[in-house]
Amino acid sequence: MENALRVCRAAALPAFVLSGPPHAATLFTNDALCALLGKEPAAGGQPAPIWFGAVWPAVLGAVDPLFSGDTEEPVGIELLPVGDADPATFQGVPLTQDGQTVGVLALATQAAPDDRVVARMEREMRAEIERTTAARSRFLASASHDLRQPFQAMRLFLDALCSQISDEKALSTAEMLGNAMTAGERLLNALLDISTLDAGTVTPDPQPVALDELLGQLVEEFRPQSEEKGLRLRARLCPGTVETDPVLFGRVMRNLLTNAIRYTRHGGLLLAMRRRGNRWRIDVWDTGFGIPEEQLTAIFDEFHQLQNPNRDPTRGLGLGLAIVRRLAELLGLQVEVRSRIGRGTVFSVSLEAASPLAEPPPSLATPPSSSAAAPPLTGMTVLAVDDEAMVLTGLQMILESWGCTVAAASDMREVFAVLDGLPDAPSVILTDLRLPGKVSGFDVIDRVRRLYGREIPAVVLSGETAQSALLEGQRRGCSFLHKPLHPGDLRQVLERLHGDDGE
Structure with missing residues (x-):
């Protein structure tokens, strides 16, 4: 019995000792058991029926076969902890003296959870996965947009700078800077692609x-x-x-x-x-x-x-x-x-292969225009909208260097303010997709088109690659350019739109 008491007191898991006779057993506990059941630790033994209270009949029923000699195998004992914790399972073994059972040592075990516990754990895991996925999706969308913004501004400033310098050595230095930026842009795009695919946020649209x-x-x-x-x-x-x-x-x-x-x-x-x-x-x-x-x-x-x-x-x-x-x-x-x-x-x-009944949609591809025979942009009025000040300034500089008249705005309020200063409707709307608040570039396009009562050509700039955004742009007949874009790609689109407008 003394050895059993030492084991009980030294055990890291909840444990107790019952010393017979069973119906009036004396109980010895360790601190872990008291903490589990929300009871105050007590020095020495105490009456088990009083300490266990209402659960004592269940405990007695579990250990009675050991005292009666009906079994020498360990028996299971289940106690309900305080709070909403799961039931704690104990394994009781007999303490014998001269062939007679004189007590029981019970130690808590790591029992496998039942079906209800497993179901609850699965629900919690699914909810956590959904929260993590949603958070990762928001992070990747923001990172895709925010990380591309400074690259976009640098690219526009560099192109504007190159148009202002004629020194051969300075142009060579600018070219090397452009090469370094291109390498950074490629790495950024590839890493964001990898992260987005690993996050499971890309859904195919077959x-x-x-x-x-x-x-x-x-x-x-x-x-x-x-x-x-x-x-x-x-x-x-x-x-x-x-x-x-x-x-x-x-x-x-x-x-x-x-x-x-x-x-x-x-x-x-x-x-x-x-x-x-x-x-x-x-x-x-x-x-x-x-x-x-x-x-x-x-x-x-x-x-x-x-x-x-x-x-x-x-x-x-x-x-x-x-x-x-x-x-x-x-x-x-x-x-x-x-x-x-x-x-x-x-x-x-x-x-x-697709089913014989499936027919592909008409091609939306735009034939490439030849830069050698491209019309000048002089006389084109561009409404440029971007909430990033650096990017907006860069766009204005590069567009003006091409001969465009630029009406620059950072939000919907400024859009209508700059439009009031124009004698006619803008030739083209050039807008970022993500704007302050709940406003998007599509909202800008819709409002400006309604204001002038005609389908003004529009180009959407975005650091995102979501399929839903691409489809929204297609429905509105918009051109779509991904940030960080090269100014040459933007000029090619504007030249095509300017040429179409002149036909």
């Missing part, structure tokens, strides 16, 4: 897509890059329709084409599609230096690069294929890679 049209547009988009490196870009396409998210699938193919051009020095590239049963297979072939067999899996890891030991950012960041892997999992694509050292590599993407 729809019938004319595969040959989408791939054909990509060929024309990447042809200038390949020709700049002296590479020949060929395509073997045929009519075919798939059911997928055109924006996300386009990002997969862009990353693969970018990767192929970056790691190919001589020869060319081939983009081909072919039908295999109920699936379409798209191959991106290159004549690069090839990938060692032991690296074929590692190339899809973050920041893993071949032939770039010095981490030169102009030769890529090692994130393109990591994004491909995540997007492929999201879209249910099969991505394979085969390679021969010194001969080249082929990346293959496989996806199911």
